[in-house]
Amino acid sequence: MKNAAAIFKLSYGMYIISSIDGDKKNAQFANTAFQITAEPAVIAVSINKQNYTHELIEASKKVGISVLTEDATFEFIGKYGFRCGRDFDKLADAAVIEGSTGVPIVTDYACAYIEGEVIQSADLGTHTVFFVKVKDADVLSDGTPMSYDYYHNVIKGKAPKSAPTYHED
Protein backbone atom coordinates (compact mmCIF):
# COMPACT_ATOMS: atom_id res chain seq x y z
CA MET A 1 0.00 0.00 0.00
CA LYS A 2 1.43 3.39 -1.01
CA ASN A 3 0.24 5.26 2.10
CA ALA A 4 -2.41 3.85 4.41
CA ALA A 5 -2.71 7.26 6.11
CA ALA A 6 -5.08 8.10 3.24
CA ILE A 7 -7.74 6.14 5.13
CA PHE A 8 -7.60 8.68 7.98
CA LYS A 9 -8.78 11.42 5.61
CA LEU A 10 -12.37 10.10 5.74
CA SER A 11 -14.74 12.23 7.85
CA TYR A 12 -16.78 11.09 10.84
CA GLY A 13 -18.98 12.46 13.58
CA MET A 14 -18.98 11.63 17.30
CA TYR A 15 -21.86 9.61 18.70
CA ILE A 16 -23.06 7.75 21.76
CA ILE A 17 -24.81 4.53 20.68
CA SER A 18 -27.15 2.98 23.26
CA SER A 19 -29.33 -0.08 23.62
CA ILE A 20 -31.45 -1.98 26.11
CA ASP A 21 -32.44 -5.61 26.58
CA GLY A 22 -34.85 -6.16 29.46
CA ASP A 23 -33.13 -4.73 32.53
CA LYS A 24 -29.73 -4.60 30.83
CA LYS A 25 -28.76 -1.33 29.22
CA ASN A 26 -25.58 0.27 27.97
CA ALA A 27 -24.12 3.05 25.86
CA GLN A 28 -20.82 3.40 24.03
CA PHE A 29 -18.92 5.85 21.89
CA ALA A 30 -18.86 5.33 18.10
CA ASN A 31 -17.83 7.45 15.13
CA THR A 32 -19.73 5.59 12.41
CA ALA A 33 -23.39 6.48 11.99
CA PHE A 34 -24.54 7.36 8.48
CA GLN A 35 -27.85 7.76 6.72
CA ILE A 36 -28.12 5.20 3.93
CA THR A 37 -31.64 5.72 2.55
CA ALA A 38 -34.24 8.48 2.86
CA GLU A 39 -37.38 6.45 2.05
CA PRO A 40 -37.56 4.94 4.58
CA ALA A 41 -34.98 6.74 6.74
CA VAL A 42 -32.32 4.15 7.57
CA ILE A 43 -29.08 4.80 9.45
CA ALA A 44 -26.08 2.45 9.39
CA VAL A 45 -24.17 1.98 12.66
CA SER A 46 -20.96 -0.08 12.94
CA ILE A 47 -20.31 -1.79 16.28
CA ASN A 48 -17.45 -4.04 17.41
CA LYS A 49 -18.72 -7.53 18.18
CA GLN A 50 -16.86 -7.63 21.51
CA ASN A 51 -18.81 -4.67 22.90
CA TYR A 52 -21.61 -5.07 25.42
CA THR A 53 -23.79 -2.70 23.37
CA HIS A 54 -23.44 -5.10 20.41
CA GLU A 55 -24.87 -7.91 22.56
CA LEU A 56 -27.86 -5.76 23.58
CA ILE A 57 -28.58 -4.56 20.03
CA GLU A 58 -28.45 -8.14 18.72
CA ALA A 59 -30.95 -9.20 21.37
CA SER A 60 -33.45 -6.31 21.27
CA LYS A 61 -32.83 -4.67 17.86
CA LYS A 62 -33.21 -1.31 19.62
CA VAL A 63 -30.68 1.46 18.98
CA GLY A 64 -30.31 5.02 20.26
CA ILE A 65 -27.90 7.50 18.64
CA SER A 66 -26.90 10.72 20.42
CA VAL A 67 -25.04 13.33 18.33
CA LEU A 68 -22.26 14.90 20.43
CA THR A 69 -21.43 18.59 20.25
CA GLU A 70 -18.07 20.37 20.30
CA ASP A 71 -18.42 21.13 24.03
CA ALA A 72 -18.22 17.43 24.99
CA THR A 73 -15.17 16.86 27.19
CA PHE A 74 -12.35 14.35 26.87
CA GLU A 75 -13.42 12.77 30.18
CA PHE A 76 -17.03 12.38 29.06
CA ILE A 77 -16.05 10.78 25.76
CA GLY A 78 -13.50 8.59 27.52
CA LYS A 79 -16.16 7.18 29.83
CA TYR A 80 -18.10 5.87 26.83
CA GLY A 81 -15.08 4.96 24.75
CA PHE A 82 -12.67 3.24 27.08
CA ARG A 83 -14.72 1.61 29.85
CA CYS A 84 -16.79 -1.53 29.46
CA GLY A 85 -20.45 -1.43 30.45
CA ARG A 86 -20.38 -5.06 31.59
CA ASP A 87 -18.75 -4.11 34.89
CA PHE A 88 -19.59 -0.41 35.20
CA ASP A 89 -22.96 1.34 34.88
CA LYS A 90 -22.13 4.17 32.50
CA LEU A 91 -25.69 5.48 32.60
CA ALA A 92 -25.92 5.84 36.39
CA ASP A 93 -24.84 9.49 36.49
CA ALA A 94 -25.72 10.41 32.90
CA ALA A 95 -28.63 12.56 31.71
CA VAL A 96 -30.84 9.97 30.04
CA ILE A 97 -34.32 10.06 28.52
CA GLU A 98 -36.37 7.05 27.52
CA GLY A 99 -37.12 7.05 23.83
CA SER A 100 -40.39 6.00 22.16
CA THR A 101 -38.84 2.58 21.52
CA GLY A 102 -37.86 2.23 25.20
CA VAL A 103 -34.16 2.69 24.47
CA PRO A 104 -32.20 4.91 26.89
CA ILE A 105 -30.84 8.00 25.13
CA VAL A 106 -27.90 9.96 26.56
CA THR A 107 -28.58 13.69 26.32
CA ASP A 108 -25.37 15.03 27.91
CA TYR A 109 -23.48 17.14 25.32
CA ALA A 110 -25.97 16.01 22.65
CA CYS A 111 -27.60 18.31 20.09
CA ALA A 112 -29.86 15.63 18.64
CA TYR A 113 -30.84 12.02 18.92
CA ILE A 114 -32.23 9.34 16.64
CA GLU A 115 -33.74 6.04 17.73
CA GLY A 116 -34.94 3.04 15.82
CA GLU A 117 -34.93 -0.67 15.23
CA VAL A 118 -32.54 -2.90 13.31
CA ILE A 119 -34.14 -4.17 10.09
CA GLN A 120 -31.03 -5.78 8.61
CA SER A 121 -27.36 -6.28 9.44
CA ALA A 122 -24.08 -7.16 7.73
CA ASP A 123 -21.37 -9.30 9.35
CA LEU A 124 -17.97 -7.79 8.61
CA GLY A 125 -15.78 -9.99 10.76
CA THR A 126 -14.73 -7.91 13.77
CA HIS A 127 -17.75 -5.60 13.42
CA THR A 128 -21.45 -5.77 12.60
CA VAL A 129 -23.05 -3.02 10.57
CA PHE A 130 -26.61 -2.57 11.87
CA PHE A 131 -29.13 -0.91 9.55
CA VAL A 132 -31.50 0.98 11.82
CA LYS A 133 -34.92 2.12 10.58
CA VAL A 134 -35.63 5.46 12.25
CA LYS A 135 -38.68 5.42 14.54
CA ASP A 136 -38.21 8.78 16.23
CA ALA A 137 -35.72 11.65 16.35
CA ASP A 138 -35.43 15.06 17.94
CA VAL A 139 -33.19 18.12 18.05
CA LEU A 140 -32.03 18.97 21.58
CA SER A 141 -29.93 22.10 21.10
CA ASP A 142 -28.30 24.31 18.48
CA GLY A 143 -24.81 23.12 19.48
CA THR A 144 -22.33 22.32 16.71
CA PRO A 145 -21.97 18.58 16.04
CA MET A 146 -18.42 17.45 16.82
CA SER A 147 -16.39 15.93 13.99
CA TYR A 148 -13.86 13.20 14.68
CA ASP A 149 -11.24 15.55 13.29
CA TYR A 150 -12.19 18.18 15.90
CA TYR A 151 -11.99 15.56 18.64
CA HIS A 152 -8.57 14.43 17.47
CA ASN A 153 -7.09 17.91 16.99
CA VAL A 154 -8.83 20.05 19.62
CA ILE A 155 -10.31 17.89 22.41
CA LYS A 156 -7.35 15.51 22.67
CA GLY A 157 -5.06 18.51 22.67
CA LYS A 158 -6.84 19.81 25.78
CA ALA A 159 -6.70 16.46 27.61
CA PRO A 160 -4.47 16.30 30.68
CA LYS A 161 -1.52 13.98 30.04
CA SER A 162 -2.19 12.40 33.41
CA ALA A 163 -5.70 11.31 32.40
CA PRO A 164 -6.05 7.55 32.67
CA THR A 165 -7.47 7.45 29.18
CA TYR A 166 -4.78 9.64 27.62
CA HIS A 167 -3.27 8.12 24.49
CA GLU A 168 -0.18 9.44 22.77
CA ASP A 169 -1.41 8.71 19.21
Next chain:
Amino acid sequence: MKNAAAIFKLSYGMYIISSIDGDKKNAQFANTAFQITAEPAVIAVSINKQNYTHELIEASKKVGISVLTEDATFEFIGKYGFRCGRDFDKLADAAVIEGSTGVPIVTDYACAYIEGEVIQSADLGTHTVFFVKVKDADVLSDGTPMSYDYYHNVIKGKAPKSAPTYHED
Protein backbone atom coordinates in the same frame (compact mmCIF):
# COMPACT_ATOMS: atom_id res chain seq x y z
CA MET B 1 -41.46 11.84 14.53
CA LYS B 2 -40.63 14.69 16.93
CA ASN B 3 -38.14 16.44 14.63
CA ALA B 4 -36.64 14.69 11.61
CA ALA B 5 -34.08 17.52 11.28
CA ALA B 6 -32.11 15.56 13.91
CA ILE B 7 -30.99 13.28 11.09
CA PHE B 8 -29.15 16.18 9.44
CA LYS B 9 -26.86 16.48 12.49
CA LEU B 10 -24.87 13.42 11.39
CA SER B 11 -21.43 14.23 9.92
CA TYR B 12 -20.16 13.29 6.47
CA GLY B 13 -17.23 13.89 4.16
CA MET B 14 -17.24 14.71 0.44
CA TYR B 15 -16.07 12.06 -1.98
CA ILE B 16 -15.85 11.16 -5.66
CA ILE B 17 -16.61 7.46 -6.11
CA SER B 18 -15.39 5.91 -9.37
CA SER B 19 -15.54 2.58 -11.13
CA ILE B 20 -14.73 0.89 -14.43
CA ASP B 21 -16.11 -2.06 -16.36
CA GLY B 22 -14.21 -2.85 -19.54
CA ASP B 23 -14.24 0.37 -21.58
CA LYS B 24 -17.02 1.90 -19.51
CA LYS B 25 -16.00 4.15 -16.65
CA ASN B 26 -17.66 6.76 -14.49
CA ALA B 27 -17.37 8.80 -11.31
CA GLN B 28 -19.96 10.38 -9.06
CA PHE B 29 -20.23 12.45 -5.92
CA ALA B 30 -21.10 10.70 -2.64
CA ASN B 31 -21.00 11.69 1.03
CA THR B 32 -21.06 8.23 2.56
CA ALA B 33 -17.72 6.44 2.77
CA PHE B 34 -16.60 5.19 6.14
CA GLN B 35 -14.18 2.62 7.52
CA ILE B 36 -15.90 -0.40 9.07
CA THR B 37 -13.03 -2.69 10.05
CA ALA B 38 -9.27 -2.24 10.43
CA GLU B 39 -8.19 -5.89 9.98
CA PRO B 40 -8.63 -6.10 7.08
CA ALA B 41 -9.24 -2.48 6.12
CA VAL B 42 -12.79 -2.34 4.76
CA ILE B 43 -14.65 0.81 3.71
CA ALA B 44 -18.44 1.00 3.29
CA VAL B 45 -19.77 3.07 0.38
CA SER B 46 -23.50 3.72 -0.20
CA ILE B 47 -24.61 4.19 -3.83
CA ASN B 48 -28.06 4.81 -5.32
CA LYS B 49 -29.11 1.88 -7.51
CA GLN B 50 -30.17 4.21 -10.35
CA ASN B 51 -26.64 5.58 -10.77
CA TYR B 52 -24.36 4.53 -13.61
CA THR B 53 -21.50 4.07 -11.14
CA HIS B 54 -23.65 1.50 -9.28
CA GLU B 55 -23.96 -0.52 -12.50
CA LEU B 56 -20.18 -0.47 -13.04
CA ILE B 57 -19.38 -1.42 -9.42
CA GLU B 58 -21.84 -4.32 -9.54
CA ALA B 59 -20.19 -5.60 -12.72
CA SER B 60 -16.49 -5.16 -11.88
CA LYS B 61 -16.41 -4.92 -8.05
CA LYS B 62 -13.81 -2.15 -8.46
CA VAL B 63 -14.17 1.08 -6.50
CA GLY B 64 -12.10 4.25 -6.29
CA ILE B 65 -12.67 6.85 -3.55
CA SER B 66 -11.22 10.37 -3.83
CA VAL B 67 -11.35 12.54 -0.69
CA LEU B 68 -12.26 16.12 -1.65
CA THR B 69 -10.65 19.13 0.00
CA GLU B 70 -12.16 22.45 1.07
CA ASP B 71 -10.91 24.15 -2.11
CA ALA B 72 -13.21 22.07 -4.34
CA THR B 73 -15.64 24.38 -6.16
CA PHE B 74 -19.41 24.26 -6.42
CA GLU B 75 -19.11 23.75 -10.20
CA PHE B 76 -16.70 20.83 -9.80
CA ILE B 77 -18.89 19.08 -7.24
CA GLY B 78 -21.98 19.79 -9.32
CA LYS B 79 -20.46 18.03 -12.34
CA TYR B 80 -20.18 14.82 -10.34
CA GLY B 81 -23.36 15.27 -8.35
CA PHE B 82 -25.98 16.43 -10.82
CA ARG B 83 -25.02 15.07 -14.24
CA CYS B 84 -25.39 11.47 -15.33
CA GLY B 85 -22.36 9.66 -16.72
CA ARG B 86 -24.47 7.60 -19.11
CA ASP B 87 -24.70 10.51 -21.56
CA PHE B 88 -21.74 12.67 -20.56
CA ASP B 89 -18.09 11.70 -20.08
CA LYS B 90 -17.32 13.28 -16.71
CA LEU B 91 -13.74 12.03 -16.79
CA ALA B 92 -12.82 13.57 -20.17
CA ASP B 93 -11.42 16.80 -18.76
CA ALA B 94 -10.64 15.55 -15.23
CA ALA B 95 -7.22 14.81 -13.74
CA VAL B 96 -7.32 11.03 -13.47
CA ILE B 97 -4.77 8.40 -12.51
CA GLU B 98 -5.15 4.67 -13.01
CA GLY B 99 -5.08 2.81 -9.72
CA SER B 100 -3.40 -0.54 -9.02
CA THR B 101 -6.80 -2.21 -9.52
CA GLY B 102 -7.27 -0.47 -12.89
CA VAL B 103 -9.96 1.85 -11.54
CA PRO B 104 -9.80 5.51 -12.67
CA ILE B 105 -9.18 7.83 -9.71
CA VAL B 106 -10.08 11.52 -9.88
CA THR B 107 -7.29 13.61 -8.36
CA ASP B 108 -8.76 17.11 -8.87
CA TYR B 109 -9.28 18.76 -5.46
CA ALA B 110 -8.39 15.45 -3.77
CA CYS B 111 -6.06 15.10 -0.79
CA ALA B 112 -6.15 11.30 -0.76
CA TYR B 113 -7.57 8.28 -2.51
CA ILE B 114 -8.44 4.72 -1.61
CA GLU B 115 -9.15 1.91 -4.04
CA GLY B 116 -10.31 -1.64 -3.58
CA GLU B 117 -12.69 -4.41 -4.43
CA VAL B 118 -16.17 -5.22 -3.17
CA ILE B 119 -16.16 -8.28 -0.92
CA GLN B 120 -19.76 -8.04 0.28
CA SER B 121 -22.81 -5.83 -0.19
CA ALA B 122 -26.12 -5.05 1.49
CA ASP B 123 -29.33 -4.28 -0.41
CA LEU B 124 -31.14 -1.41 1.29
CA GLY B 125 -33.91 -0.79 -1.22
CA THR B 126 -33.03 2.44 -3.06
CA HIS B 127 -29.31 2.05 -2.28
CA THR B 128 -26.67 -0.66 -2.09
CA VAL B 129 -24.00 -0.49 0.58
CA PHE B 130 -20.79 -1.88 -0.92
CA PHE B 131 -18.12 -3.15 1.48
CA VAL B 132 -14.79 -2.45 -0.22
CA LYS B 133 -11.61 -4.21 0.87
CA VAL B 134 -8.77 -1.70 0.51
CA LYS B 135 -6.11 -2.74 -2.02
CA ASP B 136 -4.19 0.51 -2.24
CA ALA B 137 -4.35 4.07 -0.95
CA ASP B 138 -2.26 7.22 -1.10
CA VAL B 139 -2.11 10.75 0.25
CA LEU B 140 -2.01 13.38 -2.51
CA SER B 141 -1.78 16.67 -0.61
CA ASP B 142 -2.04 18.22 2.83
CA GLY B 143 -5.35 19.91 1.94
CA THR B 144 -8.14 19.83 4.53
CA PRO B 145 -10.81 17.23 3.79
CA MET B 146 -14.15 18.91 3.13
CA SER B 147 -17.04 18.05 5.43
CA TYR B 148 -20.60 17.96 4.12
CA ASP B 149 -21.37 20.69 6.63
CA TYR B 150 -18.65 22.90 5.09
CA TYR B 151 -20.06 22.23 1.63
CA HIS B 152 -23.56 23.12 2.75
CA ASN B 153 -22.62 26.27 4.69
CA VAL B 154 -19.59 27.65 2.83
CA ILE B 155 -19.40 26.29 -0.72
CA LYS B 156 -23.12 26.57 -1.46
CA GLY B 157 -23.03 30.08 -0.03
CA LYS B 158 -20.42 31.04 -2.64
CA ALA B 159 -22.33 29.49 -5.56
CA PRO B 160 -23.74 31.93 -8.10
CA LYS B 161 -27.53 31.91 -7.99
CA SER B 162 -27.52 31.67 -11.78
CA ALA B 163 -25.62 28.36 -11.72
CA PRO B 164 -27.63 25.63 -13.45
CA THR B 165 -27.06 23.38 -10.46
CA TYR B 166 -27.98 25.98 -7.85
CA HIS B 167 -30.48 24.67 -5.32
CA GLU B 168 -32.24 26.85 -2.80
CA ASP B 169 -32.24 24.25 -0.01
